[in-house]
Amino acid sequence: MQSIKTKVAIIGAGPSGLLLGQLLANHGIDNVIIERVSGDYVLGRIRAGILEQGLVDLLREAGVSKRMDEEGHIHDGFAISYYGKSYRIDLNQLTDGKSVMCYGQTEVTRDLMDARADKGLSTYYSSKNVVLQDIETAHPSVKFEHDGVSYCLECDFIAGCDGFHGVSRKSIPEEKRQEFERVYPFGWLGILSDTPPVADELIYCKTEQGFALASMRSSTRSRYYLQVPLTDKVEDWSDQRFWNELKNRLPSESADTLVTGPSIEKSIAPLRSFVCEPMQLGRLFLVGDSAHIVPPTGAKGLNLAASDVAILYGLLRKEYNGEEQNATQRYSELALTRVWQAERFSWWMSNMLHDFKDDAGEANNMDQKTFERFMKSELDFYLSHEEGQKVIATQYVGLPYPQI
Numbered sequence: 001m002q003s004i005k006t007k008v009a010i011i012g013a014g015p016s017g018l019l020l021g022q023l024l025a026n027h028g029i030d031n032v033i034i035e036r037v038s039g040d041y042v043l044g045r046i047r048a049g050i051l052e053q054g055l056v057d058l059l060r061e062a063g064v065s066k067r068m069d070e071e072g073h074i075h076d077g078f079a080i081s082y083y084g085k086s087y088r089i090d091l092n093q094l095t096d097g098k099s100v101m102c103y104g105q106t107e108v109t110r111d112l113m114d115a116r117a118d119k120g121l122s123t124y125y126s127s128k129n130v131v132l133q134d135i136e137t138a139h140p141s142v143k144f145e146h147d148g149v150s151y152c153l154e155c156d157f158i159a160g161c162d163g164f165h166g167v168s169r170k171s172i173p174e175e176k177r178q179e180f181e182r183v184y185p186f187g188w189l190g191i192l193s194d195t196p197p198v199a200d201e202l203i204y205c206k207t208e209q210g211f212a213l214a215s216m217r218s219s220t221r222s223r224y225y226l227q228v229p230l231t232d233k234v235e236d237w238s239d240q241r242f243w244n245e246l247k248n249r250l251p252s253e254s255a256d257t258l259v260t261g262p263s264i265e266k267s268i269a270p271l272r273s274f275v276c277e278p279m280q281l282g283r284l285f286l287v288g289d290s291a292h293i294v295p296p297t298g299a300k301g302l303n304l305a306a307s308d309v310a311i312l313y314g315l316l317r318k319e320y321n322g323e324e325q326n327a328t329q330r331y332s333e334l335a336l337t338r339v340w341q342a343e344r345f346s347w348w349m350s351n352m353l354h355d356f357k358d359d360a361g362e363a364n365n366m367d368q369k370t371f372e373r374f375m376k377s378e379l380d381f382y383l384s385h386e387e388g389q390k391v392i393a394t395q396y397v398g399l400p401y402p403q404i
C-alpha cells in the first residue's frame, strides 16, 4: 500500500471535482482527484448546455474561461411554446440585464481537464475500489487502486464530487442522512446533430403530444429533447422517427425550417428530483450530483453543482487562511437553501411543461388529467402576465449565491 498525502481529496473528475480542484490549486491548496473512469469516458457524456452567470464568473475566476468567452453564446432570452403559441421570456428586460451562457458541459469539462493538466495536478483516472475512511475524524483518508497499485491518500478533507451513483453519499451512514425524492413518470430522449439550430434561442414546448426542447451547442451543432414514456428504449427511436415527432411538437414556424441530419449521440435520461440532507458528515462534503439531482427542465443541474463548489471553496479558503476556525462546518446549511430553491423551480417547470394526462402514476393525490388541467392553467397564468414571466426569468438566470 503506497501512502500519499494532500490537503483536499476530491472524488470524481466531473465538472464539480475539476472546478473545485482548479479553484483550490489556484489558491495554493493542494488537492488530488480520484476518478473511476477514463478522461475520455467523462468527456463522452453529453449533458448540460446552459451556464448561469454564477458559473461563468467561477470559470473566469478559475482562469478557465478563454474558450467559453470565444465560443460560447450569450442568450438574453428563451421561448416557451404553449400549444403552438410562443412567448419569449426576455431575461435581459425581466432581470435588469442578466443573461445565460450557452456552452456545453462537455466543453467546460474539457477546458477544466486541460487547465488541470497544465498545472501538473494529480488526477488518478480509471481508479478502482475507492473507499472513504475515518470521515468523522480529523484525519480522513481514501483507499483506492490505480494501475494495479493500492494507495492510501491521507488528507484534511474529502470532497465527494462523484455524482448520483458515487461512493461518497453512501459513506454517510443511512441513519445519519435523510433522502427526498420524486421520480417522474417519463424520460427525456436527447439527440445531438451537426445541423444548424432551429432558432437563435432555446424553445421549451408544451404540446398535446408531450414536452420538447430545442437547444444547441454552437451555430452548427444542435441539441434536441423529446419527453418519452419510461418504457421506451433508444432503439425504438430511429432518427427519422425523432425528427418527425420533434416537428409535431415544435411551433409551426420552427417545424417548417427545422434542418435534420444524422444523430451523433442519442440517449434517454430518466428524470428525478433528489436531495440528501445533510450534505456533509465530519470532513466529508457532498458536492453536486452526489448530493442532489434535478430534472433538466430548469437547466439547473450543472449550475447547482457550481454553487456548491463556490460555497465549499469559500469556506475551505477561510479555514486554511485562519480567518474562521471550522468554517467548513457551515457548508451544508449554506448550500441547502439554494439547492431547495433550484429543486423547487425545476420541479415546478417540469410539472408545467410536461404532459401528465396519460401517466399512471399519482401526482399530488389526484388523477392525472385533473393534475394536467391545473398545470395547464398555471403555465397559462405565468406566461400571460409580466409579473409571472419575471418569476420564471429570475430563477432561470440563477438566484444569488449565499454570502460565505
Ligand code: FAS
Pocket: 011, 012, 013, 014, 015, 016, 017, 034, 035, 036, 037, 042, 046, 047, 048, 049, 050, 105, 130, 161, 162, 163, 164, 165, 166, 167, 268, 269, 287, 288, 289, 290, 296, 299, 300, 301, 302, 303, 305
Ligand atoms: P457528474 O456525475 O458529472 O461527475 C461525477 C464523476 O464522479 C463522474 O466522472 C464519475 O465517473 C465519477 N465517479 C462516480 N463514482 C465514483 C467513484 N466511486 N470513485 C471515483 N469517481 C467516481 N444538467 C443540466 O443543467 N442540463 C441538462 O441538460 C442535463 N442533462 C443531463 C443528462 C444526464 C443523462 C445526466 C445524468 C445529467 C444531466 N444533467 C443536466 C445534470 C448534469 O449536468 C450534472 O448536474 C452534472 O454532471 C453534475 O456534475 P458533477 O457533480 O461533477 O457530477
Ligand code: PHB
Pocket: 047, 048, 049, 050, 202, 213, 215, 216, 223, 296, 297, 298, 299, 300
Ligand atoms: C441542453 O442544451 O442540453 C439543455 C438546455 C436547457 C435545459 C436542459 C438541457 O433546460
